[in-house]
Amino acid sequence: MSLSLCNTRPTILTRGARVTRAARRLTPPSAVASDPSSKNASASPYVKPPVELKKVTFAEAMGFAGAGPEKINGRLAMVAFVAAFGAEVSTHETVSQQFGDATVPVIGTAMLFAAASLIPIMKGAIDEPMGPFNSKAELVNGRLAMLGLSLMLYIENQSGKAFF
Template identity: 40%
Template sequence: MAASSYAMQSILANPLIRISSGSRVNQFGVPALHMRRNVGLRVRSMAKEEQPSEPAIPVTPPPSVEPKPQPVSAPSPKVSTKFSDVLAFSGPAPERINGRLAMIGFVAAMAVEVAIGQGVLEQISNGGIPWFLGTSVVLTLASLIPLFQGVSVESKSKGFMSSDAELWNGRFAMLGLIALAFTEYVKGSTLV
């Protein structure tokens, strides 16, 4: 506010600016200002005349600062490949293998139920045991081979397809299989 007041006072006090008597007033209540043309106004350059050049002082570059070496990321900790560590209760294999089997089992059970109309218990009793055992052996071996080679599941986990997502999907599939079998048992017929 003070700056605008100062600017307005300097405009009104300037002798080169005059307010005409019949001028109109703008929206702020300030009369329109007209500037007088001063024909005798000259502009002079304030630049210095060329002087003899002085010897240049050599400029030494600043001492070079060597970049600090970036620390090399520590290698990921080595995963134990001992049989007892891989298949321990809190090891990487048991829940993952059970979850993978449950995911395949749930999808297969629902597909057979929709296609043929057999419930989970009927599928197992009508020749489903060899299929279950064969699938279990193949998936268990496929899951254990990388773990025995020292590859962790977290190292292959990126973005949307993370190792945690696989664990949660496996847990939901296990619950789904139990719920499907229990519902069919209580109901006495297939779910679909």
Template identity: 40%
Template sequence: MASSTSAMQSILANPMIRMTTRSRVNQFTIPSVYMPSQRRNSSLRVRSMAEEPKKQPIEPATSASPVTPSAPPPKPRAPKVSTKFSDVMAFGGPAPERINGRLAMIGFAAAMAVEVARGQGVFEQISDGGVPWFLGTSVVLTLASLVPLFQGVSVESKSKGVMTSDAELWNGRLAMLGLIALAFTEYVKGGILV
């Protein structure tokens, strides 16, 4: 009670807010702020939920017209996937990031395996005959990734369980970062990581 009284006294004592005695009681106005008047909408009607709408009379079914079950609605078709080269290879298309991610996953695993087995860094692997292996793997994996896309198969249609298309994208992104981090670390360190 005391807090509400003190709040009211502070409002009335404030010189910026004054009480007006126009047509409404307890109407406060702030002189520096424009407030448009709001008119009541006379066409607005409120109905009670307790009122029941008027019901249409129900016609009894005759035995002459048998009731036939309606056919089930057709299943919604999956949206048509574009098979144009410009759509598949577009910046936001399904192919570029997936192909780069798949190449990075294979490249990161191969680079780490050769580094552990032979003791060669990434740059030594490239200079020691790794370019033909890289090009061959890139061509085979790119073609294997593009063939289903050009046949109209969407990437999301083959996602089930743990092997989802989102998981593949994130694994590819992490492999790309891992391959760059491996090469950068070996360059700064001047030798192999392991």
């Protein structure tokens, strides 16, 4: 059975009944999708089908063409640059002095961020953009943070004092 709306009056049509063109045009897609006798009874034009996630091995994720190294290094560089900037402004110590003062927390934070970045990649998570927050912007910001951190380390090494 399917439901057809003609002249705002619902009409129930049986399987063998003839349906006019006007009735077909006025039949809402939800009524056709809810018909258990139709082939696509579970498919609805308004609901996306579930996406099957492709699991990735550690070697594939961290390989040369994998998504892991670029994302992890970019995220670690962003965290390191912001943390180094904040610590330099407050303590006036170089990045190498900061690392010497708090080696274990820095390495622990790096391991935590690396694991938090790698696990969704290995589970096959899909990067869905949310406004300005998308994977392309993250890669650009990560690369800029890598350059900024490298430049800060180079300048501090040459001058022997904190950059900020």
